[in-house]
Amino acid sequence: MTTPIVAVVGRPNVGKSTLFNRLTKSKMALVDDLPGVTRDRLYGRVESYEKPFTLIDTGGFDPPADQAFADEVHAQIKLAMEEADLILFLTDGKYGLSPLDSHVADMLRRSHKPVIACVNKIDSPEKEDAASEFYALGITPLHFISSAHGYGIWDMMQDVMAALPSVEEEDEDNSGEIRVTLLGRPNVGKSSLLNALVGSPRVVVSDVAGTTRDTIDTPFTFDGQDYVLIDTAGIRKLGRVEKGIEKAGVFRSLRSLERAHVAVVVLDAFEGITDQDLRLAGQAVESYRGLVVVLNKWDLLKGEEYKQRRLKERLESAFRFAPYAPVVKISALTKKGVNRVLPQVKKVFEEYNKRIATGPLNKAMEMILAKHQPPMVKGKRLKFYYASQVANRPPTIVLFVNNPKAVHFSYRRYLNNELRGVMGLTKAPLRLLFRERSGRKSHKGRP
Ligand SMILES: Nc1nc2c(ncn2[C@@H]2O[C@H](COP(=O)(O)OP(=O)(O)OP(=O)(O)O)[C@@H](O)[C@H]2O)c(=O)[nH]1
Ligand SMILES: Nc1nc2c(ncn2[C@@H]2O[C@H](COP(=O)(O)OP(=O)(O)OP(=O)(O)O)[C@@H](O)[C@H]2O)c(=O)[nH]1
Numbered sequence: 462m463t464t465p466i467v468a469v470v471g472r473p474n475v476g477k478s479t480l481f482n483r484l485t486k487s488k489m490a491l492v493d494d495l496p497g498v499t500r501d502r503l504y505g506r507v508e509s510y511e512k513p514f515t516l517i518d519t520g521g522f523d524p525p526a527d528q529a530f531a532d533e534v535h536a537q538i539k540l541a542m543e544e545a546d547l548i549l550f551l552t553d554g555k556y557g558l559s560p561l562d563s564h565v566a567d568m569l570r571r572s573h574k575p576v577i578a579c580v581n582k583i584d585s586p587e588k589e590d591a592a593s594e595f596y597a598l599g600i601t602p603l604h605f606i607s608s609a610h611g612y613g614i615w616d617m618m619q620d621v622m623a624a625l626p627s628v629e630e631e632d633e634d635n636s637g638e639i640r641v642t643l644l645g646r647p648n649v650g651k652s653s654l655l656n657a658l659v660g661s662p663r664v665v666v667s668d669v670a671g672t673t674r675d676t677i678d679t680p681f682t683f684d685g686q687d688y689v690l691i692d693t694a695g696i697r698k699l700g701r702v703e704k705g706i707e708k709a710g711v712f713r714s715l716r717s718l719e720r721a722h723v724a725v726v727v728l729d730a731f732e733g734i735t736d737q738d739l740r741l742a743g744q745a746v747e748s749y750r751g752l753v754v755v756l757n758k759w760d761l762l763k764g765e766e767y768k769q770r771r772l773k774e775r776l777e778s779a780f781r782f783a784p785y786a787p788v789v790k791i792s793a794l795t796k797k798g799v800n801r802v803l804p805q806v807k808k809v810f811e812e813y814n815k816r817i818a819t820g821p822l823n824k825a826m827e828m829i830l831a832k833h834q835p836p837m838v839k840g841k842r843l844k845f846y847y848a849s850q851v852a853n854r855p856p857t858i859v860l861f862v863n864n865p866k867a868v869h870f871s872y873r874r875y876l877n878n879e880l881r882g883v884m885g886l887t888k889a890p891l892r893l894l895f896r897e898r899s900g901r902k903s904h905k906g907r908p
Contacts (some may be wrong), residue, residue, distance in 0.1 A: 465626060466514065467514050467625075471565070473827075478608055481505065483611065509865075512622055548569060551608075566578075566598040639686065639806060641806055647731075726742045730757060753809060789802050809888045815855070822849065832879075842866075843864060847865075
């Protein structure tokens with residue numbers, strides 16, 4: 462199951478960040494465990510609607526000073542058209558239609574991606590009439606919304622939901638191949654690991670940075686298991702892109718993650734763990750991909766026991782948000798340990814496919830709820846009605862509850878840990894979705 466990517470595009474100041482904040486603010490709080498530094502406004506998960514998705518705020522590019530902002534918008538749109546599954550095109554109803562809006566509309570019409578147009582800053586229904594000039598953009602559906610106050614957002618989200626694939630759609634691909642993505646900041650040794658894994662150096666680099674993205678996947682077999690290394694071109698290309706590296710990098714890693722089962726995050730053991738490393742690992746966790754942490758350049762720590770211990774401590778504290786991720790120490794240079802990477806990937810993948818039937822799941826839920834009752838919220842007890850696994854890859858369980866927003870982070874974590882135990886998940890993540898259900902029957906009333 463992949464999580465779709467929705468990108469918000471539009472001229473500066475139309476309200477993209479405001480919309481982004483509104484939609485992501487009630488996101489489920491797996492992120493609470495991530496160190497503050499890994500949180501930014503580049504992307505966020507939206508899980509409070511029927512279908513979860515990743516939202517990307519394409520604003521805030523820093524164009525070189527001599528370039529007009531038209532170039533900035535142009536760059537955003539191109540990125541969004543390449544990488545997103547759906548585009549939210551925002552315009553400013555208070556300002557009125559701008560020539561740049563029409564230009565953006567032309568570009569979007571030529572893309573084959575679904576687009577939903579929104580006239581923002583329509584703070585009340587009366588303002589809609591004044592904004593009817595936006596129909597001239599020729600993009601439908603067209604919604605009148607207020608990102609700041611919430612007007613029209615619900616209607617717009619209905620169209621977004623209708624355009625996105627459903628969570629319950631199973632991963633059709635039963636070929637048994639494991640899709641792996643290698644993530645890591647520049648110079649940690651991704652290309653070296655790629656070469657060591659695949660055996661022979663492969664020339665996959667496009668020399669012109671920033672042109673059409675050429676995704677090249679590399680299939681191979683190891684110990685009788687089929688693997689596909691995703692976007693092997695991007696692994697090398699990213700190091701060469703200088704401008705807008707961060708945003709391009711975020712996009713690349715998100716897109717690769719969406720196509721992967723397992724992310725291998727490569728760290729440089731010699732340089733230590735940086736914020737960027739944690740951000741990449743955080744993306745993998747937020748995308749609910751399997752995660753294997755590779756400590757590369759271990760050869761440089763040979764005999765350095767103090768440094769090894771320091772690194773181990775730092776790793777344990779920094780990766781508290783993914784305690785289940787196996788860690789493999791390697792040297793891509795000497796190839797020592799390299800053969801231990803894929804067996805770990807395979808173990809994670811096997812758990813990633815696990816299933817639990819509804820009967821045993823609900824029996825387990827009864828015990829879990831009895832052992833540690835859901836807390837009272839404003840004098841009312843949270844009620845869990847029913848649980849069901851709706852997907853694997855990753856294992857995804859929907860919990861029906863009377864008030865999903867009131868399920869506190871610590872209780873979510875409790876449920877997640879307990880259910881992981883029940884399902885025998887030790888190396889892979891479990892995704893819990895909380896859905897509203899009203900009704901008198903309590904969980905105990907269900908068979
Ligand atoms: N009246 C009104 N103002 C809004 C609304 N949404 C955003 N604004 C205001 O518009 C201004 C720009 O909003 P941002 O969300 O920063 O716009 P942006 O598109 O992210 O801007 P860039 O970062 O420059 O790309 C801010 O002053 C917001 O408060 C709205 O629905 N109604
Ligand atoms: N000592 C040591 N050096 C390594 C190891 N792995 C890679 N290197 C060196 O680290 C440097 C970067 O390696 P690359 O494989 O190009 O790193 P990368 O992550 O692909 O870099 P970008 O293309 O910039 O993203 C090269 O000089 C490698 O020789 C290792 O295990 N030990």
